[in-house]
Amino acid sequence: MKITLKVMRQTGPSAEPRLVQYELMGISGDMSFLEMLDVLNEELTERGEDPVAFDSDCREGICGMCGIVIDGEAHGPERTTVCQLHMRSFKDGDVITLEPWRASAFPVIKDLVVDRSSFDRIIQAGGYISVNTGAAPDAHATPVPKEDSDRAFEAAACIGCGACVAACPNASSMLFTAAKVAHLGLLPQGQPEREARVVNMLQQQDAEGFGGCTNIGECAAVCPKEIPLDVISTLNRDLGKALAGRG
């Protein structure tokens, strides 16, 4: 099929973005969206034009490296990662617009590549359990109710792709932060640091320039791993307790 792409291109962090149009012929429905971009880049290379920079790595929907806003939607028209989106989701003759994740906490590096290191810094602020290597008790020493463990798992499935931020009108990273808070807070191992964790991670989230959460829910609607929106209520409850505890 024939596809027209409008790609937001930007040579560097401080350069002006501009929308550039490309025509592609012979695209097969079996290609993944990123393979279609590979084809575009081969053609650009042949013509001596700079290929479009985009992030990808595992190409099986789990590493979280890829992320493009396609026709205004994070990861495109289906609820999956861009690497698992296939061209059969589009029609012959379609015009498709590609933009990078837009958020001041995710500065653009080049074309469709953004810097998501702010997510790492939110984790550094407390998204872990403080345990040193080598002296952990036997894994069976602390039973965990299956329901808690399953719910912790659901939250832990976050791949850190940033689609939640890209979809949020406020560019809030609340779903990402809440997923980690819920994952660790639901397990007995995570209790000692539970209150400090939520306060410190939220502080860091603000410091990074992410917007506030106004419960719009776009984040959960686009999340390729279907992280449930109610992890945010779990976070709010923990925050309430932490603040009350501090008087």
Add this chain to the structure above:
Amino acid sequence: MTTTDTPAPAVSEGLVNGLYREGEPIADSKAPSGPLQNRWEERKFSARLVNPANRRKMSVIIVGTGLAGASAAATLGEAGYNVKAFYYQDSARRAHSIAAQGGINAAKNYKNDNDSTFRLFYDTVKGGDYRARESNVYRLAEVSAAIIDQAVAQGVPFAREYGGLLDNRSFGGVQVSRTFYARGQTGQQLLIGAYQAFQRQVAAGTVTSYARHEMLELIVADGRARGIIVRDMVTGEIETHLADAVVLGTGGYGNVFFLSTNAMGSNVSAAWRAHRKGAYFGNPCYTQIHPTCIPVSGSHQSKLTLMSESLRNDGRIWVPKDPADCDKDPREIPEDARDYYLERIYPAFGNLVPRDIASRSAKYQCDDGRGVGPAVDEVQPDGSTKQVRRGVYLDFADAIKRMGKSTVAAKYGNLFDMYQRITGEDPYEVPMRIYPAVHYTMGGLWVDYDLQSTIPGLFVTGEANFSDHGANRLGASALMQGLSDGYFVLPNTINDYLADAPFEALPEDHPAVAEAHASVSERVHKLLSVNGSRSVDSFHRELGTIMWEYCGMDRSEEGLKYAIGRIRELREEFWRDVRVLGENEELNQALERAGRVADFLELGELMCVDALHRRESCGGHFRSESQTEDGEALRDDENFAYVAAWEWGGEGEAPVLHKEDLQYEYVEMKQRSYK
């Protein structure tokens, strides 16, 4: 030879096969002697310690932040060393360990099914087709239980039973239930655990994290590994980083085949640059080919996706008897026109034959013109292109009839959904198509028992080293090795080396630093200035085709020799005709790939030389000249029970083979049979 010896080994005169020279055998892998069960305790006791106050004066560079790298960085950071960690992704959480689905083994015996450290050890040595080291594998089995404890303490949400205890399953044909899992995301969850421990150390200031940095050269000064040269992938800056020791946890090199289940960025460069600086490369030809992947759909395919092998428990594998039926709707092919070839050839095991047999059998059907699915272009030995169908049916029609669709969906639903997403076909209605793909590389840099390479101060962990798997890797053992190396082994062996540190500071203009820096700059400049006519990917695809055809599932003397010639021609053409646009001083993904493909073009040749010299079949290495009358892999324990450790011979020179004999004191070597 011990690793601290610096003189080059004596090299015999004359080329073997016109391709390599033979050097002195490796006499000492530093494993302690005595009873197997005591060796690791013994080694930990004899390793020298470093006083906590001195640790902060010492620095360690870690390259790669997958399971092996991130766990090592976190643990060494906790210990108080200054750690610098480098990775090419934008976050340490994205390393390809994240994609491992199945699970992690541990000898916990939580199921009271007679599992033990010794049984895990025994199964692993046997599964590796007797080409792994007994001492290493025993240690791996011994440490495995502590890995689970550590991960649970970190909050890794393993599957649990209703009583709150951990659940286990049996995996990969093993007769005990020793595999711990977190749905189909065990790798992701374990990696997130290690990543969080890593970030905790970043916050504590013991680990400095370098995202989007790629190691392009190793600095070896006065016989020791003392640092690395990296390229900042965003600014193009070529930076020098020095330390008292360097650890590579950079994963495997399956992407030499272009199409593989590896992440797109997984590469061999760090290991290969270290090899060129003197680190031996162990068993490069050992590649695990996984039988149940989604087949190639067209010539623009960039990677292959693995589906869990559990599908073979209920799916039946077949191809049409008549090649004329290959493009027909499979539902219209009557029962008597189908060839259930695994059930026919291996009645005792049927569709559950081991991975290497299932893989090879699928290839033979397709070579025979009876493959199914879309016809894709394939380059033939004479350079011409032919349309070939590379797929066999994995049919659940009988299972659906027997168990009902809902039972099948409950058991395999997520895999069916994944298949449908990628292929656009409904596997409940039309049989799935599968084909083998490259999955894991058992070869890697040679290391001794301490995980130290032949360059003092250069340590190698996880899939990047060669050590624990032998010629075949069992399911659920890769995650185990990555974490065993990173959390427990390396942190207890590197002390012994660092007890002599801190070493004298190297000035930036030290000849070894200047040379490494210059060589990287020159190479980058060269890649950007060729300005030829072919894209980097076109070379990579062609290399991959050669490797897959001649160094893939079935290898022959004739094919390997041909491949070596073709790879040399291709490498020459690459440096003459590659086209890399843009400049160094920016994010330049074509430049990144060009450097990696250049290294794959050298590694590919060594893989073929290794496969050629090993005139036996073992595990994933199948030499067509070495098979039993029934077509099974035939090992030659008399002549090949050794590790092949290759030394770089110099640019355009033959590599040198050093053999490390494998001793089996606790396990008896037996022939495999599946009839």
